[in-house]
Amino acid sequence: MITDPTLMNLFFVNLDGVRVLGIDDEVTIPEVHIELERLVAGCPTCGVVARVQGRSPVRLIDLSMAGRRIALVWNKRRFICLEPACEKITWTEVDHRIATPRFALTDRAGRWATFQVGAQGRPVCDVAEELGCWLFR
Numbered sequence: 422m423i424t425d426p427t428l429m430n431l432f433f434v435n436l437d438g439v440r441v442l443g444i445d446d447e448v449t450i451p452e453v454h455i456e457l458e459r460l461v462a463g464c465p466t467c468g469v470v471a472r473v474q475g476r477s478p479v480r481l482i483d484l485s486m487a488g489r490r491i492a493l494v495w496n497k498r499r500f501i502c503l504e505p506a507c508e509k510i511t512w513t514e515v516d517h518r519i520a521t522p523r524f525a526l527t528d529r530a531g532r533w534a535t536f537q538v539g540a541q542g543r544p545v546c547d548v549a550e551e552l553g554c555w556l557f558r
């Protein structure tokens with residue numbers, strides 16, 4: 422079992438600025454919990470430094486590992502803009518390296534699935550079954 426946080430990050434995520442918080446393997450699909458290491462964020466509309474308002478865990482279908490389906494749980498921070506005149510008000514973190522907002526798959530799982538269907542000619546239902554998509558409903 423890997424317990425060293427640096428090795429866990431390299432093995433499970435391998436993205437700069439992403440920290441693995443832990444792995445929950447006492448659920449149907451093991452969950453790798455992550456967060457972004459960035460401490461300060463600016464409002465995407467006005468640029469004022471934002472305040473963290475809370476977290477919203479987002480559960481994503483990730484690549485299988487060693488024959489086991491894996492879920493990536495991204496503990497996204499919710500921010501609030503401190504500029505009263507700004508119309509943005511609140512938002513959550515976005516990092517397209519992890520996943521596109523409102524997508525069910527991680528970016529790497531989406532790329533893998535696209536390759537399997539587009540280049541390998543596999544049926545979508547087979548790829549979805551391999552990733553365990555039906556378990557995420």
Ligand SMILES: [Zn+2]
Nearest residue numbers: 464467502507
């Ligand atoms: Zn703002």
